[in-house]
Amino acid sequence: MSNSFYREIINEHNLRPLHKHILPRAGLSHRGINPSCGDDITLQLTIEDGVIAEGAYVGDGCAISQASADMMLDLIIGRTPEEALHLADIFLRMIKGNVTDEEVEELEEAGSLQDISHMPARVKCAVLAWHTLEKILEAEVL
Amino acid sequence: MSNSFYREIINEHNLRPLHKHILPRAGLSHRGINPSCGDDITLQLTIEDGVIAEGAYVGDGCAISQASADMMLDLIIGRTPEEALHLADIFLRMIKGNVTDEEVEELEEAGSLQDISHMPARVKCAVLAWHTLEKILEAEVL
Amino acid sequence: MADLNIREDFPIFRDNPSLVYLDNAATTQKPSCVIEAVRHFYECDNANPLRGLYDLAQRATAVYEESREAVAGFIGAASPEEIVFTRNASESLNLVAYSYGTFLREGDEILISVMEHHSNLIPWQQLAARSGAVLKFIECGIDGKITEEAFRQALSPRTKIVSMTQISNVLGIRNDIKTFARLAHEAGAVFVCDGAQSVPHIPVDVQDLNVDFLAFSGHKMLAPMGIGVLYGKKVLLEKMPPFLTGGEMIEYVTREGATWAELPHKFEAGTVNAAGAVGLKAAIEYYQIVGFDAIQKREEELSELAFDALSKIPHLHIMGGSTAKEHNGIFSFSLDGVHPHDIAEILNADGVCIRAGHHCAQVLMQHMKVPSTVRASIAFYNRDEDILRLAQSLSTVRRRMGYVE
Amino acid sequence: MADLNIREDFPIFRDNPSLVYLDNAATTQKPSCVIEAVRHFYECDNANPLRGLYDLAQRATAVYEESREAVAGFIGAASPEEIVFTRNASESLNLVAYSYGTFLREGDEILISVMEHHSNLIPWQQLAARSGAVLKFIECGIDGKITEEAFRQALSPRTKIVSMTQISNVLGIRNDIKTFARLAHEAGAVFVCDGAQSVPHIPVDVQDLNVDFLAFSGHKMLAPMGIGVLYGKKVLLEKMPPFLTGGEMIEYVTREGATWAELPHKFEAGTVNAAGAVGLKAAIEYYQIVGFDAIQKREEELSELAFDALSKIPHLHIMGGSTAKEHNGIFSFSLDGVHPHDIAEILNADGVCIRAGHHCAQVLMQHMKVPSTVRASIAFYNRDEDILRLAQSLSTVRRRMGYVE
Numbered sequence A, B: 001m002s003n004s005f006y007r008e009i010i011n012e013h014n015l016r017p018l019h020k021h022i023l024p025r026a027g028l029s030h031r032g033i034n035p036s037c038g039d040d041i042t043l044q045l046t047i048e049d050g051v052i053a054e055g056a057y058v059g060d061g062c063a064i065s066q067a068s069a070d071m072m073l074d075l076i077i078g079r080t081p082e083e084a085l086h087l088a089d090i091f092l093r094m095i096k097g098n099v100t101d102e103e104v105e106e107l108e109e110a111g112s113l114q115d116i117s118h119m120p121a122r123v124k125c126a127v128l129a130w131h132t133l134e135k136i137l138e139a140e141v142l
Numbered sequence C, D: 001m002a003d004l005n006i007r008e009d010f011p012i013f014r015d016n017p018s019l020v021y022l023d024n025a026a027t028t029q030k031p032s033c034v035i036e037a038v039r040h041f042y043e044c045d046n047a048n049p050l051r052g053l054y055d056l057a058q059r060a061t062a063v064y065e066e067s068r069e070a071v072a073g074f075i076g077a078a079s080p081e082e083i084v085f086t087r088n089a090s091e092s093l094n095l096v097a098y099s100y101g102t103f104l105r106e107g108d109e110i111l112i113s114v115m116e117h118h119s120n121l122i123p124w125q126q127l128a129a130r131s132g133a134v135l136k137f138i139e140c141g142i143d144g145k146i147t148e149e150a151f152r153q154a155l156s157p158r159t160k161i162v163s164m165t166q167i168s169n170v171l172g173i174r175n176d177i178k179t180f181a182r183l184a185h186e187a188g189a190v191f192v193c194d195g196a197q198s199v200p201h202i203p204v205d206v207q208d209l210n211v212d213f214l215a216f217s218g219h220k221m222l223a224p225m226g227i228g229v230l231y232g233k234k235v236l237l238e239k240m241p242p243f244l245t246g247g248e249m250i251e252y253v254t255r256e257g258a259t260w261a262e263l264p265h266k267f268e269a270g271t272v273n274a275a276g277a278v279g280l281k282a283a284i285e286y287y288q289i290v291g292f293d294a295i296q297k298r299e300e301e302l303s304e305l306a307f308d309a310l311s312k313i314p315h316l317h318i319m320g321g322s323t324a325k326e327h328n329g330i331f332s333f334s335l336d337g338v339h340p341h342d343i344a345e346i347l348n349a350d351g352v353c354i355r356a357g358h359h360c361a362q363v364l365m366q367h368m369k370v371p372s373t374v375r376a377s378i379a380f381y382n383r384d385e386d387i388l389r390l391a392q393s394l395s396t397v398r399r400r401m402g403y404v405e
């Protein structure tokens, strides 16, 4: 783990998140928690005309869990649930150290969390939002 | 512990015990057991006119437990309960390594078990008969 | 006690000279005498203790039982029979809850404090669920203090067990065990003391405190992992049923039932961890060589240093007592705007080892209304430099997380 | 596998070159790689696993979890989550009896064999007493054999748990676990296998045997004391309540209750014995380097040698099977007119370490109508010479006890 990990990009999403707020009329909502470290995120989405029209999160947690949620929402808003699930799959594989460079590019900014794969203790923080996303969407898509 | 410990004296008392039999009309009887090694002795005594008139034992156990019982009976038959308790006290202290040479002499043959004080695993075998004796007599004397 | 000499006794610092280890409340490092004692056991005395008649087994038995005597002496027990070897403090507490717990009936009360470690909390919750007893909590103030008054109020004639930590693993505060044990006895309850954080740092005398049970772990006091202690008063241990059953703890066994071995063996089922016990003895001897006076003096110095240094860091808030003395070398704190895990990660990058999380004390966290904290905890082998590096690293965290000041 | 090379790996024989250690069923000696692995952990990786975010704690966590993976691989478990670290086989069996035991109701049956070690007997007796279940015994023949027929007859539709040792620690006989587990499953029971004497000597594959639980101890398989294993099928472990409670095994805790961590942590309360686990991993690696083929071949050779040598001694009677093969390196015997303790003492004087007593199997002793026996037990590091010295010493015992022949 390196000094430089808390790079601007993570700090930026953590300190000035774009999507950290409540969606008053969200159709879908799910809470994800990491008991061991206390990260706690509630993810909200609205799906309209087959795409994720709106998305937001609230919660507490470390910079990685918060930045990861914020980056994820940046990426998936405007996509179909299937596309979002595809991206979640890439992200989760990235954290396991099992992706191609092209796939990482698809993740845009969220690809900057690739280093987490070398930080076992933080893996849970990074994947929390994405697992929560899977939980919401798998129920929808099925 | 030495090769020479199983000296004639112990072997003799073990192989050809004088007092290993049943006293059909014994007044007093008590069973002593060492659960960890399975030594099992039933001691029987008859007290007449204030002295131990008869004594015997039956049971199973290692040479040390059997020889110790046999030597003890050699020593105490014909004595008063108080004298027998006094000898038991010496014997038990001898095994703890806490006696004078004069005291050991009072024990006659049973004094040959003094080496047991250096064999922690066999202490229980050596003292079994003597503890059983205490159990019987303390009830009498009190 | 010179800074450096002591440190040389701990091999881990040889290969990691710049390691700043401040997670001593979680586990301590091991001096070479402890590591060597374990090795020596396996190289020279290894056999199954209590079982064999041959010299090697007798040696194994002797060193194991000498370790028990060393522990009895260390905590002032009346006799070695009162010392039961367990795996760790958690198992010791479970033993009491399972075994002494069989005496509890519906409506009886178990009293613990809100600052208990999960290991001194969940076993009682479970016992309450099994027995129909009620688990009650004594509150502490914002400074961590449990007053005599609060304690008296929490006690009732139905209180059967009181269990409390002597030193909190989160706040570092020390509870007045002697007074609380006396009050518990007056109310007719037994008193269980969790010594996991106290026995390694202050002299503990079970007869002076007059506690009925004391639980602690070897690994938090320089000894190996896998060895812990339950002290129990003989009269209580004698009337309690066994907990774990199996080899070594029996007298007779038939198909229908079994009778139990004498104390302390009744409570030690299966092959014992003799090497662990021997390691614990070596640790106790090391404590005795260094001396509790020197250890306490040094830990107080380091505590003062840490309290001062942490107090000066902007945006940093120490939980609990407002003087160094109230912390006994344990400091939990928060830093505005930065999650404890991020702090831990950044400190790690600077080679400083501290803990972040709930410290196995979620009920205390709820009581104090914080989700988690950072904790630095001291041992006598820490250097002044360790504290300075902690403070220095901490003072850069907010900047490194993107805050302007 | 040359006699001497292997022996050099065991430091205890360095200082005691003439030591004849034949109490391997009680505990084995430790190779230097195991002793070194423990030392290395304390000198380089020591921290409280699972708790810290810093590098040292991550290393401690990693080596601890790698040890779990090594164990899972060694016994063919489907996943490392199915491996719970305990103190020893006894604790593993207690865990099942306490936790799975909560599912038992009055009138249910628990079935064990008469040859079980107390550690696989008393926990079930106690469970029967707690739950109102009935403890039933499967008999074995005078040769130690449990027939399929006897097993089928002992089973009933009320049988909920069957627990049996794979290799008897007294007779050395090997039970047909695969068949018995299948029959138990057909009857709707779970099958617990006591692997304390088998895992160290033969390849054990839990999926092939299809047992539900397997218990064994590190110290009987070259590893340190204080570390044991419970394998359990995931579906069963998942539905079982925790046994010991405290730190590390929880998810959320409130004053009112708690939820549990995921497998396997749900069953590991308090600070784990990471150094012990690391030592166990080193032992497994040593097994893999030497190879089970070579180990079994060597132990069979030694077994043949011992059986032949003992059979030739006048007045000596070997308990159980009448061929070497049926003994798996474990020989219990008696010598006419000489109590086992006296034999052990005389052999000790000759530097030969064997066990005398009931071997924690009093029910088997009662069944076989012997008060106690002498036991010699083999490991692959024994020399031919060890067996010869055993036999030689034994052949002088009666004379030294005063018998003429």
Ligand SMILES: Cc1ncc(COP(=O)(O)O)c(C=O)c1O
Binding pocket: C247, C269, C270, C271, C272, D025, D026, D088, D089, D090, D091, D117, D119, D120, D165, D167, D168, D169, D194, D196, D197, D217, D360
């Ligand atoms: C067959 C059997 N089961 C269980 C045990 C108990 O093992 P431990 O004492 O390591 O718990 C032993 C050994 O003593 C054994 O031989």
Ligand SMILES: Cc1ncc(COP(=O)(O)O)c(C=O)c1O
Binding pocket: C025, C026, C088, C089, C090, C091, C117, C119, C120, C165, C167, C168, C169, C194, C196, C197, C217, C360, D247, D269, D270, D271, D272
């Ligand atoms: C106060 C307190 N009690 C109990 C424990 C449990 O100790 P262990 O994990 O060694 O069982 C700890 C340490 O984790 C502690 O700090």
